[in-house]
Structures are given as structure tokens and as C-alpha cells.
Amino acid sequence: MSAAEEVVAEGHEAVEAVPKRAMTLGTGTSLVVLAALLIAPAFVKNFIIFQMTMLLIYGLAVLALNILTGGSGQFSLGQSAFYAVGAYTTAVLMEHANINYALTIPISAAVCFGFGYLFGKPALRLSGVYLALATFALATAMPQLLKLNFLEHWTGGVQGLVVTKPDAPFGLPMSQDMWLYYFTLVVTIAIYIFSVNLLRSRSGRAFMAIRDNEIAASSMGVNVALYKTLAFGVSAGITGVAGSLGAIAVQFVAPDSYTITLAISLFLGMVVGGVGWLPGSFVGAAFIIFVPNMAESISKGLSGAVFGVLLFLVIYLVPHGARQAAILGQQLAGKLKKN
């Protein structure tokens, strides 16, 4: 039983009413969202710009998981490990080799792609809960591995590394936070367009064929092993980019920032956003960034419980996440137009 198999098989009527291939927003909505993202920083404080940057970064990480789970039907609890590899690649390259921050991003994408591809190889034989356990093992091992003695010279051991925040180039009159926001936005849009095209391409259809029915896909001539590992590689690569950007934005990497808690957050983000719906990744990212803060402000001692209750509310109201909310909204708008 692969994780996303049933998402498709058990769709409720409300969700079934729309084409399942719809993974993106319409062109009009996309442009409005884009315009809002471009203009917003001009009106808010630096701290909010920082939070918006983090939203994009986590959104990218959730998007990566979405490609893996929503696209190819493989379930991962180990995304925090790929995120850590990306963050450390950037930190080490910037601080030890003095490489420009923008250049470290493609490098860490390549490193993480390789890492994910190699991890995907043995994971080929595992599916469902077994794969979840394997990726979970990866996530628990990662902080410990980063603390190892012989890596300490590079990774800074338990203390971690401090990353310098880049200034805006070409003497642009922008604060560091604002420059980093626009930089992240450009990277995010590029990766988003890449992901949409990937899922619509031949490879993307192969992913989805594997997700829907692995055996049928292989009998149709899809190279299951290749595409499953490829999905792992691409997902890890994008997560690595998110990790790199995260390291630059937070200006600090340490082993304990990349524990299993991060992997679980990313997973929750995917579920809340809607599995397989790419724009949902950013809605999910907003949930995992803002809801814990909100829970904290409602009750300090019970913040975990408040968070849990809110999460339950979301999954009761919309078991298919933000995607379902978007579809319901669309149907409602359609009805209003008719009247």
C-alpha cells in the first residue's frame, strides 16, 4: 500500500468533481498572487519580511515533499536530512571556501540530488510504512552524524557555523532582509515553474502512473526503479535548495536545527496544503510557521495541545487540505455567478 494510492482511490465527491490533474492555480490567480508577493515587502517591517522569506523557504521544502509523495506516491519522513545537507553545503562553502552565496545554491542542489538519488536506490524495495521507517532513520541519524568528531573541523560540531548575511548587490537601496526576500522569491518561482513542468512532462506522468498503480505502470513499460529514484533525487535536490536558503536567512546552521521535528512539520505542511497540489505547499508552510506561534500566544503551557486541536479541526473540515478548500471555494463562486 503506497501512501498516496488511497488519496486518489478514496476521493470524496466534492474533490472528484474536478479534474485530478489540476495541480496548479489558474493563470489569473497566479498573477494576482505573484503581484501581491512582489509588492508586499514595501509595506511591512523587516521582521515580517523575514517571516515571508521563511514562508517561501518552507514552502519550497514542502513542495519537494509534495513531488515525492503527491507525485510518485513515496512517503518520506526524512526530508529534514536533505534540508540539513543543503544548509551545511552552503554554510561550509561560504565560510570555508568563500564561495558566493548564490553559487552555493546550484552546488547544494546537485549534492542533495546525488544524496537523494543514492538513498532512493536501497529504498526502492521499501514502500508505505517501511519506507517511512527508513527515511525516519535517516532523519534521526543526521543530527548525530553532523556532530561526529572527524567532521568537526568543517561543520563546527555541536556549535554549528555562523553564516554571513549577503548585502544587496549593485548598490541597490535595499535592506539585507528585503534583498534576501526577493532573491528567495526568484529562486522559488523558478523552482515552482520547474516543478509544474516536471509533473506535466513525460517523467511526471511516469511518477503518477507509479503512484496510482506500480504494477500497471511497469507493465506499460515505465522504468519503475529509475523514476522512483529520480523522484527521490529531485525531491532531495529541491529540499537542499530550501536548506541553503534557510541557512542564509537564519545566518546559522547547527545539528539540532534539523531534527525529526522539522521533517514532521514539513509532512504536516503537505497534508494541510493538500497532497499533490503544488500551490498548497505554501499554504501548508504558512500553517506550520504561524499556527505554532498562534498556539503559543493562546496558551503558553498548552501550546502543543492547542496546536493539536487546530490540526484536528483542519483535517476534520477539509481532509484533503487547502486543495479541497480551494475547490469548494471555486464551486461556490461558480454557483454565485450563475444566480
Added chain:
Amino acid sequence: MELFTNQVLAGIATGAIYACMALAVVMIYQAIDHLNFAQGEMAMFSTFISWQLMQWGVSYWAAFVITLAFSFVAGIAIERILFKPLAKAPVLTNVAGFIALFAIINSSAGLIWDFTIKQYPTPFGSSPFLGSQLISTHQAGMIGVTVLLLLGLYFFFQYTRIGLAMRAAASVPESARLVGINTSWMIALGWGMATAIGSIAGMLIAPVVFLEPNMMGGVLIYGFAAAVLGGLSSPFGAVVGGFLVGVFENLAGTYIPGVGNELKLPIALALIISVLVVKPAGLFGRHIVKRV
């Protein structure tokens, strides 16, 4: 050699706890096809209930029985109230539900009993077992209780009507419904039993790891690992898996240089994954043949 025997026996004793947790995990997995990530927190909460009862002057065994009954009812209530509405939702939504439950229980326990570490009594005493230096009476008691529990479950599922009905509901729900089994209540019953088994594991390990809201985190991971290693479709396999994981964890921590306590868990998990790559259904699991 003495170190070796010592480590193996200690491994078997902690393995007994992993076996209990694994058993609880398998019970729910059989009933609803999901891994319950909140299993450990549920066990922790039950253990706190028994501790509270003892603080109020109830004797150990009375508290033990009351806690079992409480856990059983609470397990059923959680299924009826929280997870029955999610029965038709996607798998991953259910997993998110388990994580939410985890957060709720953990945070409430922290608020009620705070996060300080508490002593928890053992009913068996902590003197050496039968005069041998290798194992304490508490460890022997842990092994004994697990074996008893396993035998009890075996008879329940093999020889009682309701045990048979539960097995039927888990393996072929449609046919079970046709012969008049209320499958929905069988699932709730599975939750109740799993919660009760988990509470036994919690009460047995509390004297070793001490009582606090995060005590079950590590134990649950080993429990999952044990269940997956033994095969999620086999309660017997889960128990064997528990003992194997316990022993291996101790031996790896002692004999592999550079492992120590920090890397014990990753090494144990890596071993399990290596086993799974060779035998994807676990050591005792049935391999399910799929049709297009």
C-alpha cells in the same frame, strides 16, 4: 564473556518492553492499517494515571488494574470520537491526526504533572534475580509479564469467539460484515486493547527510564522498529522483533567502537533497514501478492 552475557540479558529485558510496544503497534495496525504515532504518548499518560493513583494511596496492583481498565476505555473513546470520522479520509490525513493526538497528550501531561522526572515503583523489587548478578528481579519481571501477555493474547485470538471476530474484521472486512460481525466496533476494541497493552509497557519501563512526559519517545521508536522488523502482520513477529532490537541495541552500543549511546538508535535503525531491504515484509510478515 560476562560483559557479553550481561549485555544480552539486559537487552532481552528492555527488548521485552519494545516487544510490548510493538505488540500494541501491531494491534492497531491490524485493525486500521495505520501506524499509531501517538501510541507512546498514550502509554505515558496511562502510566501517569497509575502513578497518580499510587500517590493517592492506592496499592500497586490495584492501580495497575484500574489503569488497565481506564486505558481500555480511553482507547475506545479516542477511536470513537477522534478517528472514526476520519475513517474515509486519506491515509496521510490519518497520520496527521496521530501527530495531532501526540501533541495534545504530551502537552496536557506536561501541564497536569509538569516535566520534572519522577520515581516510579517496581512491584518486583530491584534485588538481583535468584542470586545471579546478571539480571535484576525487575528485569526478570518485565520478561515474565511480556511472556504472560503474549500467551494471553494468543489464547484470546485463537480460541475465543470475539478474538476470531476481530481477526476476521481485520483481514476481510467485507466478508466479516456479511456474516454479522460489527467491524466498526471490532476496530474500537482493537484500539482499546492496544492502549491497554501500551499502558502495561509504560508501567513496566517507568522504573527504568523514570516517569516524565517525554519518556516514551525513544521506546516508541524501538517499538516501531521491532514491529516492522518482525513483520507488521504478525504479533508473534513483533515480539521476536522486540527482543532482537533490544539485544542488538545493547551489543552495538558496547562493541562497535565509536557508537556509544548517541549513535545507538541510528545504528539499530540502519540494521533494521538492511534486513528489510532483503526481506521487505519483515522477518515473519506475510508477503502480500498484489493484482492489477
